Structures are given as C-alpha cells and as structure tokens.
Amino acid sequence: MLHCFEIEALTYRAGHHTTSDESTRYRPIEEMEWWKTSQDPVARFRKWLQREGWWHSEAEREHRVSARQEVLHAIQVAVKLEKPALSEVFIDVYDVQPSNLREEEMLLRETVRRHPKEYPGFPSE
Amino acid sequence: MAVALRRFGRLRWSCSGSCLRGISSECGKPINLYTAINQALHSALETDPRAYVFGEDVGFGGVFRCTTGLADHFGKHRGIVGFAVGLAAMGNRAICEIQFADYIFPAFDQIVNEAAKFRYRSGNQFNCGGLTIRAPYGAVGHGGHYHSQSPEAFFCHVPGIKVVIPRSPQQAKGLLLSCIRDANPTVFFEPKWLYRLAVEDVPEKDYMVPLSEAEVIREGNDITLVGWGAQLSIMEQACNEAEKDGISCELIDLKTLIPWDKETVEASVNKTGRLVISHEAPVTGGFGAEISASIVERCFLRLEAPVCRVCGLDTPFPLVFESLYLPTKNKLLDAIKSTVGY
Numbered sequence: 001m002l003h004c005f006e007i008e009a010l011t012y013r014a015g016h017h018t019t020s021d022e023s024t025r026y027r028p029i030e031e032m033e034w035w036k037t038s039q040d041p042v043a044r045f046r047k048w049l050q051r052e053g054w055w056h057s058e059a060e061r062e063h064r065v066s067a068r069q070e071v072l073h074a075i076q077v078a079v080k081l082e083k084p085a086l087s088e089v090f091i092d093v094y095d096v097q098p099s100n101l102r103e104e105e106m107l108l109r110e111t112v113r114r115h116p117k118e119y120p121g122f123p124s125e
Numbered sequence: 126m127a128v129a130l131r132r133f134g135r136l137r138w139s140c141s142g143s144c145l146r147g148i149s150s151e152c153g154k155p156i157n158l159y160t161a162i163n164q165a166l167h168s169a170l171e172t173d174p175r176a177y178v179f180g181e182d183v184g185f186g187g188v189f190r191c192t193t194g195l196a197d198h199f200g201k202h203r204g205i206v207g208f209a210v211g212l213a214a215m216g217n218r219a220i221c222e223i224q225f226a227d228y229i230f231p232a233f234d235q236i237v238n239e240a241a242k243f244r245y246r247s248g249n250q251f252n253c254g255g256l257t258i259r260a261p262y263g264a265v266g267h268g269g270h271y272h273s274q275s276p277e278a279f280f281c282h283v284p285g286i287k288v289v290i291p292r293s294p295q296q297a298k299g300l301l302l303s304c305i306r307d308a309n310p311t312v313f314f315e316p317k318w319l320y321r322l323a324v325e326d327v328p329e330k331d332y333m334v335p336l337s338e339a340e341v342i343r344e345g346n347d348i349t350l351v352g353w354g355a356q357l358s359i360m361e362q363a364c365n366e367a368e369k370d371g372i373s374c375e376l377i378d379l380k381t382l383i384p385w386d387k388e389t390v391e392a393s394v395n396k397t398g399r400l401v402i403s404h405e406a407p408v409t410g411g412f413g414a415e416i417s418a419s420i421v422e423r424c425f426l427r428l429e430a431p432v433c434r435v436c437g438l439d440t441p442f443p444l445v446f447e448s449l450y451l452p453t454k455n456k457l458l459d460a461i462k463s464t465v466g467y
Contacts, residue, residue: 018188025185089438089446100409104438108449115455119448 014040083121086112153295153328159320161294161327162191162259165301166220168331170195173218176305180205180222180259188224189261189320206232206258210239210310213253218305226262226314227271233279240310241285254308259301261317262290263355263405264451268317269444275354275406275437280312281383281415287311287336288382290354294325299334300380307336316355323358339386341393345375348399348465351390351416353379356403356452363457372465382412390416391423398429399464403452408436430467435460 014036016023023032037043049055086109090101112119156164170176178195186193209219223229229236236258244252264273280288289304289311291297297315304311342357343364352360357378364374375393379385394400400420402413417432435452443450 017182020188021182022185083445086449089440089443089449093440100439104408108438111456111459112449114459118453118455122449 012039086122152326154326155324156294156327157319157321157324158291158294158297158315159189159191161298161325162301162315163193163195164327164329165298165305166192166195168302169218169220169305172331175216175255176218176220177212178220178222179209181224183222187222189317191259191315191320192222206235207239209256209258210235210243210253213240213256213310214243214251216255218255218257219253220257220259220305223258223260225272225317226260226276227274229258229260229276232258236280236286236310236312237283241283243285243310245285252308253310256310257301257304257307257313258311259313259315261320262314263316263318264442264447265318266447267444268442270441273442273447275314275404277314277353277382277404278406278410278412281412283383285310287384288314289336289380290314290316290382291380292316292342292354292357292378293319293323295327296334296378296380298327299332300336302331303333303336306333311336314354318355334380337381337384337386339380339389340378341375341389342378343374343376345373345397347373347397348401348461349375349377349390349393349397350401350403350457350461351377351379351413352403353382354405356405359452359454360403360457362454363461366454366458367461370462372461374461379416385416387419387423390420394420394424395427398427399467400424400428400432401435401457401460401464402432403435403457405437405451407439408434409439411436430464433460433464 012035014032046055046060050057087105089108090097090105093101112122166178170178178192180187180192182188183192184196186196205221205223209221212219223232240253240256244254262275262277277288277290280286287304287307287309289300290313291300301313304313339351343361345364348367350360350364357376360376364376367374375397377390377393379390390400400417402416404411404413406412408414411434413434413436417434420432421428435457437452438450440450
C-alpha cells in the first residue's frame with residue numbers, strides 16, 4: 001500500500017531582505033527578536049543537544065572560533081586566486097559554442113591585448 | 126558601490142546647457158537620480174487624484190529609495206502589472222515599479238498581450254494609457270546575471286507601448302512625468318548605477334521632457350554616436366578622448382526608444398557620414414540593430430563607413446567578467462577610430 005505524506009513548512013525570514021533593507025520599517029522589532037530567539041530551529045536544536053548532555057557551551061565556543069578561522073583562511077586563499085581565463089566568458093552559453101561567440105572572443109582578446117591596463121587580472125590566456 | 130565609485134567617480138552635469146534649451150530659467154538644486162524620480166512621483170500623485178504608485182517594497186521607500194515618503198504622504202497600495210493594466214483601463218494613472226528589470230519577465234505577457242494591445246483590439250473604445258511601468262536596469266558593478274540586465278530590446282519589439290530611458294536626474298524627472306501623463310502605456314527603465322552617483326541641478330517645479338525627441342548633447346562633425354541611459358556618460362568619456370586625436374564627435378541621447386526620433390539621428394548622420402551605436406545589452410538583436418538598419422536605409426549613399434555597434438557580449442551578464450563584457454570607453458574609442466579611418 002502506498003502512503004503519501006505531505007509536509008507543509010512554514011518559514012519566517014528573520015533577517016532583512018537585503019543589505020539595503022531595514023525591516024523594522026514594516027514589522028515590529030519584537031516580532032523579529034521572538035522568531036530569532038525562541039523559534040530559530042538551529043538554536044532549538046542546540047538547546048536540545050545540551051539537555052541530552054551531548055553539547056555544552058565550551059564546545060560551542062571552541063567550534064565557533066575554529067569555524068571562523070577556517071572561513072577566514074578560505075577567504076584568504078580565494079582572494080589570492082587568479083581570475084578565470086578569458087575563454088570562460090564564452091563557454092556554457094550553449095552546449096556547443098556558435099560562430100558569433102568565437103568571433104566575439106577574438107575581438108575581446110584583441111581589445112585586451114591593446115588595452116591590458118584596462119582589464120587587470122585577465123591574462124589574455 | 127565601492128566598485129562603481131572607483132569606476133565612475135562622481136558625475137556632475139552642468140545645468141546651463143539644458144537651461145538654454147528652455148527647460149527652466151531657474152536651475153534648481155543639485156540632487157541625484159533617485160531623488161529626481163521621487164520628485165516626479167510626488168508631482169504625479171499631487172496633480173492627479175487618480176494616480177497610484179505600487180510595486181514590491183515601495184511602501185517603505187523601495188530598495189533604491191525612489192518611493193521614499195510617498196506612502197506617508199499619499200497612503201499605501203500594492204500590486205503589480207496585471208493590476209496596473211486594470212487600474213489604467215478604468216482611467217487611472219497606474220505607476221507600478223518592478224524592483225529590478227531582470228524580474229520583469231513574468232509580467233511580459235501582461236505588457237505584450239494586454240497593455241500593448243488594449244487600444245488596438247478594442248478599436249479605441251478602451252485603452253490603458255495611464256499605465257507606466259518603472260524598473261531599474263543596467264550594470265551596477267556587482268549585479269551579476271539577475272541585477273544587471275538591459276531588457277529594453279524585448280519591449281522595443283512591441284507596437285503599442287513606449288520605451289523611455291533617461292540619462293540623468295534632470296532628464297529622469299521630466300521624462301518620467303511625460304511617461305506618466307502620456308496617453309499610452311510606457312515602460313521607463315532607470316539606470317540603477319546612477320541612482321546615487323549622478324548628481325545634477327534639477328528644477329524643483331513640475332516639468333516635462335518630451336517623448337520621441339532625441340537630443341544632440343554634444344555637437345561634432347566627424348562621427349555620430351547614439352546611445353541612452355548610463356552608457357551615455359561612457360560615450361562622453363570616449364568622445365573626450367577622441368577629441369584629443371582630432372576627431373570631432375556628435376553624441377545623441379535617444380531618450381525614447383520606441384517610437385524613436387529617426388529624423389534627428391538621420392540629420393546627424395547626413396552631416397557626419399559615420400555612426401556608432403552603443404548599449405549594454407547584448408549586441409545580437411539589441412536595439413542598436415534597429416537603429417543601424419533604419420539609418421542604412423535612410424543614409425546609404427551618405428555613409429562613409431559601416432554602421433558600428435559597441436555593445437554587450439552575447440552571453441548572460443557575467444559577474445567576475447563584467448569589465449570584459451561591457452562596452453567600455455576603450456572599446457568605444459577603438460570603434461570611433463576605426464570607423465573614422467575606414
């Protein structure tokens with residue numbers, strides 16, 4: 001026999017819409033705080049783990065510090081990476097590159113060759 | 126924004142040129158593009174009790190602040206294009222905002238099959254002329270695929286609507302008011318790069334800039350350049366550089382893309398014999414193709430060189446490759462020189 005389950009998931013956007021949004025302009029700050037503190041599933045899961053004795057605040061602190069360091073390190077590595085090759089601009093538009101894009105790539109390489117200072121970080125290949 | 130500032134610096138247009146062209150004897154206060162648009166919307170709402178402004182987030186001022194203060198001043202309302210068509214069909218002025226032009230496509234059916242055909246299909250018994258759709262468009266330095274597009278070409282292929290793109294705060298206020306008061310549905314694309322960066326003296330009063338009239342914003346004799354919106358300031362930089370090499374450039378702001386002012390462009394090309402068209406949108410099927418085809422029809426014997434288009438690449442708008450994708454000043458300069466030296 002086939003059992004079907006339906007899951008209805010209610011979500012709430014606890015943060016602002018974008019960096020240019022100030023959502024206290026259209027909703028009470030108390031509402032946002034309530035969702036963040038008492039409804040956040042990650043916070044609730046942590047409290048449950050702590051109650052089971054499988055997590056404690058020292059572990060929390062250590063992990064936060066090491067995770068942050070990992071992320072910062074990853075950023076440092078990423079920042080030093082070279083930009084992708086110019087050819088990457090023109091691939092994956094289609095499965096196979098059409099002739100107009102081959103032409104445009106040639107013109108762009110010529111432009112970059114002529115004005116290298118205007119396109120820093122893009123080796124012409 | 127940091128990237129944009131590095132690329133642009135602060136743009137200031139002097140007021141005197143436009144004042145001489147009869148916009149106003151008083152030059153007004155220096156304000157930026159989103160403030161100019163905000164003023165136009167205030168005027169529209171003030172002068173017409175049947176005007177409505179709506180769109181996503183416009184109630185709190187919008188993500189670009191263009192609708193700041195309007196809700197407090199005039200009361201709130203929400204809904205987008207289909208709703209706007211209905212409102213306009215009942216004789217109201219519906220001014221709706223699509224938060225980014227990249228998101229306008231779900232409304233395309235409403236614009237093409239409803240708004241554009243309303244008057245025609247009803248034998249002029251009905252119309253939705255009071256409809257104006259505003260949307261921020263164009264590169265912003267870090268917008269990537271979905272916050273940088275210039276979709277004007279899709280709309281220029283639709284008889285029944287008008288497509289208008291301002292280059293600066295002073296033009297934006299006057300053109301937007303003309304769109305709002307025009308008896309036809311209009312799509313108004315605002316260059317988001319310039320919302321804060323462009324500052325210009327703008328008259329505080331209510332004024333309109335006419336639609337379907339192109340403007341020669343720089344006179345010259347050797348070559349004509351045609352563009353619109355934010356691209357014009359890049360073209361202006363290229364013209365300044367070309368001048369150093371003794372090339373005299375005439376620069377035209379099209380302003381209204383459909384119906385467009387062929388006569389002004391034709392007259393200029395008849396003078397110079399050369400044409401370069403530039404837009405951020407991809408070159409294939411871009412609106413430059415229409416301008417090129419029409420001018421070749423009209424000026425074939427006068428042309429000294431093929432009409433040249435300096436446009437975006439035929440790829441989705443990239444993120445890290447933005448500087449390679451765009452029609453930059455040096456690409457324009459190369460095109461000017463090769464067209465003049467043809």
